[in-house]
Every structure is written in C-alpha cells, then in structure tokens.
Amino acid sequence: MHRPVMIEEVMRYLDPEPGEVIVDCTVGEGGHASRILGAIRPGGRLIGIDQDEEVLARAKEKLKDYDGLYTLLWENFKNLDSILKRLKVTRIDGALFDLGLSSFQLEAPARGFSFQREAPLDMRMDKRRKITAFDLVNHLAQAEMSKILMDFGEERWSNRIARQIVRARKNGPITTTTQLAEIVRRAVPDRNRYKRIHPATRTFQAFRIVVNQELEALETGLSATIEALAEGSMVLVISFHSLEDRIVKNKFKKFAKAGVLEILTKKPIRPQADEVRVNPRCRSARLRVGRKKR
Numbered sequence: 001m002h003r004p005v006m007i008e009e010v011m012r013y014l015d016p017e018p019g020e021v022i023v024d025c026t027v028g029e030g031g032h033a034s035r036i037l038g039a040i041r042p043g044g045r046l047i048g049i050d051q052d053e054e055v056l057a058r059a060k061e062k063l064k065d066y067d068g069l070y071t072l073l074w075e076n077f078k079n080l081d082s083i084l085k086r087l088k089v090t091r092i093d094g095a096l097f098d099l100g101l102s103s104f105q106l107e108a109p110a111r112g113f114s115f116q117r118e119a120p121l122d123m124r125m126d127k128r129r130k131i132t133a134f135d136l137v138n139h140l141a142q143a144e145m146s147k148i149l150m151d152f153g154e155e156r157w158s159n160r161i162a163r164q165i166v167r168a169r170k171n172g173p174i175t176t177t178t179q180l181a182e183i184v185r186r187a188v189p190d191r192n193r194y195k196r197i198h199p200a201t202r203t204f205q206a207f208r209i210v211v212n213q214e215l216e217a218l219e220t221g222l223s224a225t226i227e228a229l230a231e232g233s234m235v236l237v238i239s240f241h242s243l244e245d246r247i248v249k250n251k252f253k254k255f256a257k258a259g260v261l262e263i264l265t266k267k268p269i270r271p272q273a274d275e276v277r278v279n280p281r282c283r284s285a286r287l288r289v290g291r292k293k294r
Contacts, residue, residue, distance in 0.1 A: 002058075002103045004031030005238055005282045006271055010096060011035055013264070013289045014234050019043035020093035023228075025077035025221060026050060028102045030059035036096075037066040046070040047087065049077050051126040051212075055102055076126065077221035084228055091230040097237040099218070099244050100285065113208065115181035115200045121174065123208045133207045137174050142166045152215070152243065153206030161187040161203055180204075205241065215243060222251050226261060229292040235261075239268075240284050252290050264289040 004010070010032055016022055016039040024033045027048030037046050046069060050056050053074050063070055075083055077097070084092070105125075106114045112122035112133060123133040140148070142162045149158035164187035165174065174180055181200040188199040209215060225235055239245040245268060255261035268286035276283045 002029040002031055003279045003282070004035070005098060005100060005279070005285045006269070006275070006287055007032060007035060009269055009287055010236055010238075011039070013236055013287075014094050014096060016040045016044070016094060021045045021047070021089060021091070023047045023080070023092050023095040023225065024049065025080070025095060025097045025225065026099060027059050027072065028052075028055050028098065029104060030062035032096055032098060033059065033070065034062055034066070037063065037069055041066070041069055044069060047083070047089070047092075048072045049075050049080075049083065051076045052105065053127065054108070055104055058104060074126075076217055077225075078217035080221055080224040080228065089228075092225075092228050093230050093233050095225045095229065095233075095235045097218075097222070097225075097235075099214075099238060100240045100281075103281070106281075112177050113204070115177050115198060115204055118176050118178040121177060121180060123204075123211045125212050129211065131211055133180075133211055134173070134175065136207055136210060137165060137180060138169055148210055149203055149206045151206075152209040153202035154242065155202040155206065157188050160189075163187070177204075209243070215247060218244060218247050219251070222248065226251075226255050226290070226292065231292055231294040233292050234264075235290050235292075236287060237289075238285050238287050240286070245286050245288070248288050252288060255290070260293060261290045262293055264291055 016036050018040055020040050022036050027033050027050045033046055033048050048070055056072055056074055060072055101113055105111055109119055112119045121134040121137055146158045146162035149155040149161055161184050164183050168183045184200040184203045229235060237248045239248055252261060252263050256263050265288050268288050271282045271285050
C-alpha cells in the first residue's frame with residue numbers, strides 16, 4: 001500500500017484552502033493529492049504532474065471522487081513554465097515536490113528500480129526516454145562509469161565497482177537488476193558488505209539519476225515553481241538523498257538572498273519515529289519549506 005510521506009507535516013505547511021490552485025509536481029499515486037483536494041474544494045484546482053504514465057493511471061483511480069477538480073499530466077516538472085502557459089494558469093497558491101520512488105515503482109517487476117527483485121535493467125520513470133540503465137551498464141567506459149557512481153551515488157568504492165562491471169560484461173551483457181547487484185556486492189570489500197544499507201544502493205541510485213536526468217530537472221523545475229508562486233504561498237520539497245537536498249537548500253538560499261523567498265525550515269524536517277515504524281522507506285526523507293515573499 002502506498003503511504004504518502006509526512007502527510008501531516010505537508011498539510012500543515014502547505015495549508016491549502018478552498019478555491020486555491022495547487023501544483024503537485026510529483027503526483028505519483030495520489031496520496032498527497034487526495035488530501036489536498038479535500039481541502040481546496042469547493043472551487044479549487046489541483047494540477048498533478050508525473051513523468052511515469054503507470055503511476056498516473058493509479059492516481060486517476062485514487063482521485064476519482066474529486067473528478068473535475070484536478071488535471072493530471074504525463075509530463076516532467078522541469079517543463080512547469082510551458083505547462084502553466086498551456087493551462088492558462090498565471091499564478092499558483094502552493095506547490096509540492098515528493099522526490100521519492102513510490103512503492104509501486106519499487107515493486108513493479110519490469111521497472112528495474114530495485115535490486116531486491118530480478119528485473120530488466122531499465123530504471124526509466126518515463127518510458128519515452130531512449131536511454132536505460134542497461135545502456136549505461138553495458139556501454140560506458142570504466143572511467144566515465146566510475147565518475148557517475150561517485151558524482152551521483154557518492155559511492156566510496158566507485159572505481160572498484162566500475163572495474164568489476166567492465167570485467168563482468170566481457171562474458172556477456174549484464175541484463176538484470178540481480179546480476180548488477182551481485183557484481184557490486186562482490187566488488188565491495190567484505191567489511192563493508194553488511195552495513196545498514198545494501199552495497200548496491202548507491203550504484204542503483206546513481207544509474208537511476210542519470211537515466212532520468214533527475215538533478216537537472218530539479219534545478220529547472222524548482223526555479224520555475226518559485227517564480228510561479230503567488231505572494232505568501234508555499235513550496236515544499238521532500239528529498240531522499242543528500243544530492244537532492246543540497247540542490248533544494250542552495251536554491252532556497254539563492255531565492256532568499258534575492259529577496260524572493262523566506263526559508264521556513266532552517267534544517268530539514270525528518271519523519272517522526274511512529275511514521276518510520278509504519279513505513280521504513282520514509283526514514284531518509286527530508287522536508288524543506290519556503291514561502292514566497294509578499
């Protein structure tokens with residue numbers, strides 16, 4: 001079952017009211033959106049964006065009781081400028097980014113996001129993209145692969161892992177998630193294999209970020225969102241690793257320095273212990289909030 005992360009904190013800071021226009025930039029399966037829709041009726045509108053067509057279908061089913069109050073778009077939030085122009089929306093009253101993968105994405109057999117299930121090495125959120133994780137794993141030069149693992153996975157053993165991948169693919173293509181996870185596990189020194197996170201976690205993160213160009217999209221989409229906010233309105237971002245959180249932190253600082261944004265969270269808000277107990281996947285979530293200055 002999909003559980004929206006930090007839903008009470010989101011609703012408290014976003015504070016949606018009847019008649020407002022709210023953008024859920026990563027609508028996913030509609031968990032946050034359903035609560036927001038309940039708060040903005042009558043007269044409100046939710047614009048839900050997601051680059052994953054499959055989760056949009058699930059969101060539509062979840063939100064069916066609010067038909068007519070929302071618009072769901074198979075899009076990337078980096079294109080928010082053109083999306084709002086197309087919808088003839090000039091100002092928005094709040095925006096939310098939840099940058100985590102949904103339970104459905106992690107558990108869907110064919111998507112290739114998880115090293116815990118055997119699946120093709122895909123990792124595309126938007127299946128219209130041409131490049132998959134298979135292409136990166138099987139065709140990148142060792143040095144380039146090592147750089148990706150360091151830059152986008154902050155992987156300490158990037159050189160060893162890249163070398164092991166290149167060595168393994170000489171015997172034939174690396175085609176599945178479990179193949180890749182085992183190669184990474186063997187590449188990592190014994191003393192580091194049994195720590196809190198799986199040895200392949202950072203490698204999978206790095207390839208997924210590159211396949212989907214996630215950090216570039218966040219840079220562009222967050223700037224466009226802050227520009228589109230009405231005065232006094234909130235932007236909330238839930239990130240799940242330090243690379244995302246650093247972008248959000250620096251972007252908020254930049255707009256604050258320009259006198260555009262007030263930062264409401266000097267340090268990111270973390271999930272409460274009770275929520276982590278029920279939903280362990282949320283343990284790395286970090287929420288930052290900014291308010292457009294009047």
